[in-house]
Amino acid sequence: MDGRPSPSSGSAVSADVITSADMMEPLLEACPAFRPTWVAFLEEWRSEPELPLYLAIADLARHLISALAAGDAETLTRVFAVVERWHVEGDQYVREAATVGLLEDLQNEGLHASTKPAELERFLLPVSLEFWRKVERFWQKGEIITDD
Numbered sequence: 001m002d003g004r005p006s007p008s009s010g011s012a013v014s015a016d017v018i019t020s021a022d023m024m025e026p027l028l029e030a031c032p033a034f035r036p037t038w039v040a041f042l043e044e045w046r047s048e049p050e051l052p053l054y055l056a057i058a059d060l061a062r063h064l065i066s067a068l069a070a071g072d073a074e075t076l077t078r079v080f081a082v083v084e085r086w087h088v089e090g091d092q093y094v095r096e097a098a099t100v101g102l103l104e105d106l107q108n109e110g111l112h113a114s115t116k117p118a119e120l121e122r123f124l125l126p127v128s129l130e131f132w133r134k135v136e137r138f139w140q141k142g143e144i145i146t147d148d
Contacts, residue, residue: 030078061105
């Protein structure tokens, strides 16, 4: 991310696994318009030993809802391809951040002024859509969100 140690940087993780240290780079490639927000986030939290990534993911959710409102299907398609990779290739932290951080925020009706959360479903790929449904069931029925 920014060269500092992260929660998973010291662990013996396969090079194929996306960690918190490298999860944002493919996202920024998919959505260059989010880079200024990310840079401002890094600047704000530069003195912290560990970045509060969930705050950046909340900013990302608001950014994606704005893209939805603007009809920017291309950006949403690219970003949700990255979110799918987070779910499929991510370590535990990245998978949880994708689900409990991003998808849950995107389902928050309070963040949608002129859009609805369900409008994002068409951009979700299979694994992300499965976790989207799990978040819905958690809020509707209290079902625990699991990886299975």
